[in-house]
Amino acid sequence: MTDRLIVAVSPHIHNKESVRKIMWLVSLSLVPAGAAGVIIFGWSAFWVIFWAVITAVVAEGILQLLTKKKVAILDGSAVLTGLLLAYNLPSNVPFWLPIVGSFFAIAIGKQVFGGLGQNIFNPALTGRVFLMACWPKYMTTFVNPGYDAITGATPLAVLRHAKMATQFSYWDLLIGRHGGCIGEVCILALLIGAAFLFVRKYISWHIPITYILTVGLLTFIFGPNGYFSGDWMFHILTGGLILGAFFMATDYVTSPLTYKGQIIFGTGCGVITAVIRLWGGYPEGVSYAILMMNAATPIIDRFTKNRIYGTNRNSSRRAIS
Template sequence: MAETKFNNDLLTVSTSPHIRCEESVSKIMWNVNIALAPAALFAVYYFGIPALTTIIASVLAAMASEYFVQKVRGKDITINDGSAFLTGLLLAMCLPPSVPIYLPIVGSFIAIAISKHTMGGLGQNIFNPAHVGRAALMASWPVAMTTWSQITTSVDVVTSATPLNIAKQQGYGKLIETFGSAPDLYKALFLGTRNGSLGETSTILLVLGGCYLIYKRYINWQVPVFMIGTVGILTWAFGGLVGPNPTGLFTGDPIFHMMAGGLIIGAFFMATDMVTIPITRKGQIIFAIGAGAITALIRLKGGYPEGVCYSILLMNALTPLIDRVCTPVKFGTRR
């Protein structure tokens, strides 16, 4: 029998899984930043210098916190991979445009040093870091976090309510009166010409950014669709009377609730966080429906007009349980 010879320069033996992929953590993170960039730039255009200051402070604080913690822990410095940059940008998009400069700095430190690195660092955190930072700021500085300022000129800033605040405190009729008509309200929500956080900017730009992530296959379309759809269905069914209601069927305005607040950015950019979301497609759908239901519950029955942040954090806590319930059946065995 002839002896078989192997060329060690051509034969590479490695352990499974044998997957070749051009994607990397850094590439994915920077692509998500790119997807969010148009909405962030529009926020700067609409809200002015205060919005730019908030974004810069939040991003720089997040990257500085990442560097400091990794240096202290003796880990490799990875501030160039885009993950800390993304956390700072997402946190800034959750803040009012004219918050004191120390708020995004403190929030970014909490998001990176406490939420991310106390759990082991990138890929090991249980909760979405940006939302943890926002929740901490909301608990510590509730007045500053709920003071919504609108830029009227290049130098003037006036305090006014968000659409969700108006609907919650003064009713849907007052909301329509404020914007002139329902189509005018929808137009303001769609284009982003309304008051709110930096992430309550142009719906169309956020959706386009989300579609880019779906195209790149970084996220599954089911998560934003089921989360936004759940909010729409529940607010339509239980959202209170809107105008003449002779049939008793249409009780709420789902279009308003689906575009108002931070639902769009939360559904596309935060609920889809690949670290804190369930692994299976079925689990992700359960996650999205649960987040949408909690959001609708807080908006309609809670004292707080918005609920996206807390709904995602609560569902993050349930992710391990969802993964356990939705574990795929091994090939050749029964459930």
């Protein structure tokens, strides 16, 4: 017995979490929104999700083989990237668009940085803005709900052009009865998934709530009919805000480590989103807002370190910055 003992550094027990478990459960939390997307937009939505996920997994595997890394396609992270990318696409795009986007997301968004945990930008959003830059026509042509595939505008685009979008009731917006990307329209389904993540403690309120509140506040203050006249509820319920705030801004890899940093990150996302929506050239700004704040994450981390035990706020900053 004495010659066969395992010697390792403490601790000798671990909790039951694993990267794989987290990734699969976050993917699971996105299922209601995807299902709602398929119900709202029909089978075309399903195929977009299908191609995006399959390509993400295959691309991950090929690149891991090529770079002689351990092939870990079943850790759920590629599936999650594929899902999130698909959720950010309209349902009526050609089948190759999610394939190209997904490949770009995995290759340029993730693997060039060294794979899981190393990337600076959210891979799915990297893929999305790439598609947006290359094929804007496909990316901004939305169909109205139903199986008749009549193209229509998203509520935010309607608002931008007409300054008013009264044909959408809050209830329509909540259940997703309007044009938009596959995974972003059904707020109710997204909230179910988000609630699951909250219960499992995989996400905390710090990023999503500050993000949403900031967008709400700014769109209320800078309303179309003068200050404090904005329809903040409309802004919260439309576009990719809920999807982005709960599922993409909270991406562990690309968001700050401390709660303090996360509050700054969420607020920053909110400000940029509101600025783009209110004064920018696009009706929607969630993707760009999150990507820009991703870039700011290292600097946020640097200035929002935790207070070390036994130090006061100032001395700890001086000591470690």
